[in-house]
Amino acid sequence: MLWKTTDYTGWGRVHRAAGDLARPERAAELARLIEDSPGPAFGMRRSYNDSALNDTGRAIDMTRMTKIRAFDPETGVVEVEAGLQIGDLLRLFAPRGWIPAAMPGTGFATIGGAIAHDVHGKNHHVLGSFGQHVLSVTLLQPGGRQVVASPSRNKALFRATIGGIGQTGVIVSARLQLLRTPGPAMRVQESRIDSFDEFIARLDASSQTYTVGWIDGTARGAGLGRGILEEAELTDAAVQPARGGLPVPVDLPSFALSPPTVKLFNAAYWRKVPGRGRNSVKPIARHLFPLDKLHNWNRLYGKRGFHQFQCVVPPASVGVLREILEKIAASGLASPLSVLKRMGDGRAGMLSFPMAGYTLAIDFPARQQAETLIAELEAMTLEAGGRLYLGKDALAPGEMIKAMYPEWEAWRAEADKADPEGQLITDMVRRLALRSPR
Ligand SMILES: Cc1cc2nc3c(=O)[nH]c(=O)nc-3n(C[C@H](O)[C@H](O)[C@H](O)COP(=O)(O)OP(=O)(O)OC[C@H]3O[C@@H](n4cnc5c(N)ncnc54)[C@H](O)[C@@H]3O)c2cc1C
Numbered sequence: 090m091l092w093k094t095t096d097y098t099g100w101g102r103v104h105r106a107a108g109d110l111a112r113p114e115r116a117a118e119l120a121r122l123i124e125d126s127p128g129p130a131f132g133m134r135r136s137y138n139d140s141a142l143n144d145t146g147r148a149i150d151m152t153r154m155t156k157i158r159a160f161d162p163e164t165g166v167v168e169v170e171a172g173l174q175i176g177d178l179l180r181l182f183a184p185r186g187w188i189p190a191a192m193p194g195t196g197f198a199t200i201g202g203a204i205a206h207d208v209h210g211k212n213h214h215v216l217g218s219f220g221q222h223v224l225s226v227t228l229l230q231p232g233g234r235q236v237v238a239s240p241s242r243n244k245a246l247f248r249a250t251i252g253g254i255g256q257t258g259v260i261v262s263a264r265l266q267l268l269r270t271p272g273p274a275m276r277v278q279e280s281r282i283d284s285f286d287e288f289i290a291r292l293d294a295s296s297q298t299y300t301v302g303w304i305d306g307t308a309r310g311a312g313l314g315r316g317i318l319e320e321a322e323l324t325d326a327a328v329q330p331a332r333g334g335l336p337v338p339v340d341l342p343s344f345a346l347s348p349p350t351v352k353l354f355n356a357a358y359w360r361k362v363p364g365r366g367r368n369s370v371k372p373i374a375r376h377l378f379p380l381d382k383l384h385n386w387n388r389l390y391g392k393r394g395f396h397q398f399q400c401v402v403p404p405a406s407v408g409v410l411r412e413i414l415e416k417i418a419a420s421g422l423a424s425p426l427s428v429l430k431r432m433g434d435g436r437a438g439m440l441s442f443p444m445a446g447y448t449l450a451i452d453f454p455a456r457q458q459a460e461t462l463i464a465e466l467e468a469m470t471l472e473a474g475g476r477l478y479l480g481k482d483a484l485a486p487g488e489m490i491k492a493m494y495p496e497w498e499a500w501r502a503e504a505d506k507a508d509p510e511g512q513l514i515t516d517m518v519r520r521l522a523l524r525s526p527r
Pocket residue numbers: 100129130131132133134135136137140141151171172192193194195197198199200201202203205206207208209210211254255256258259260261380480515
């Protein structure tokens with residue numbers, strides 16, 4: 090196997106790493122690698138932070154392991170290699186009447202990455218997290234041991250693997266239960282929302298399967314929390330397939346996302362939906378992965394990169410969420426990429442992010458002021474009984490993360506058992522001291 094010395098980053102481009110990467114294509118090659126020189130496995134590195142980095146060490150890039158090993162068209166059970174992208178799974182199976190049951194906001198995430206962060210989608214409040222639709226995973230652990238884990242077999246290992254940030258072994262493949270779809274499209278209803286209270290009321294009242302809100306993180310006063318609510322259902326309506334995307338050719342200069350530009354952009358974006366709302370039919374991928382049209386959109390933030398703050402708070406703490414939003418709006422630092430969503434309590438792993446409540450995700454260009462603000466928002470999240478997302482956060486101290494994840498110690502015991510010498514440890518796991526010292 091060829092090792093290639095590579096400089097690479099997380100999606101936010103704040104954390105960087107240099108090290109040797111191998112890109113196996115066949116299961117036998119992967120098995121040899123894990124036996125001889127184990128390292129953490131990475132997918133498409135769509136995690137914003139250092140979750141998929143191993144600076145100065147080796148790592149396994151899984152993106153060539155993309156085979157579909159089995160599919161039952163009657164039950165919708167599919168077995169796939171972990172490097173397959175969710176968007177490809179969707180494109181391949183939607184025409185046959187099946188789609189992944191939970192999909193994050195990008196189709197570029199791999200199955201391995203979706204399992205390792207137990208990702209959530211716009212239907213989380215109805216169908217739960219990605220891991221809840223995983224029937225089993227096949228892992229290769231350092232030393233070359235192959236183990237299968239499922240909700241009924243090696244149960245603790247399964248719960249430590251779903252959302253388990255790659256620390257229980259390299260996920261080689263997974264059996265997934267797909268969801269039936271009447272067609273390859275979605276009927277989407279967009280409504281303009283005038284305030285935070287209206288947003289929360291509308292999210293609570295929505296009976297649609299896929300709901301998500303874009304929120305104007307710069308609006309203050311009476312307009313605080315204004316935005317656009319998108320509610321959608323799968324449909325058999327005819328639609329043109331989604332076309333390929335465009336690249337962002339260069340890193341943008343820092344003024345491109347300056348506060349006045351963002352304020353103007355947000356106001357115009359909010360008004361684009363008429364007061365009476367509007368309806369459309371879109372390919373599933375176009376609705377669920379809106380940013381995938383613009384390849385490398387992370388370059389819009391310039392060379393210094395950006396942070397995403399994503400928290401979830403329980404319903405009783407909705408007042409704190411409002412205070413968080415007030416602080417963000419007052420800072421004038423938010424970017425246009427801000428999302429508010431209702432979450433159900435579905436989660437499948439010990440370190441899974443979701444909890445019943447509301448999740449807010451907002452991007453900030455990486456600057457000292459933004460990092461100070463995010464530290465305050467993180468403390469407010471902890472106080473509110475909420476938690477931060479391990480696929481996004483790059484700033485919270487380890488003690489705060491541990492306090493937010495009550496099953497952390499049980500997870501650590503499983504990870505230490507699976508990888509006693511710590512050969513799967515990544516930069517994020519080191520930074521947060523999530524594994525036992527060795
Ligand atoms: C535009 C955008 C929108 C997003 N929207 C959402 C969203 O709506 N909901 C949500 O939950 N997340 C969302 N995310 C985050 C993203 O879905 C997760 O970070 C996901 O893990 C990325 O998958 P990946 O293949 O890039 O994994 P990577 O970022 O490469 O890796 C993530 C973690 O998984 C581990 N891993 C990856 N493959 C394997 C494997 N084969 N075996 C063992 N461990 C492995 C890595 O070690 C690492 O810890 C979004 C990200 C972007 C860029």
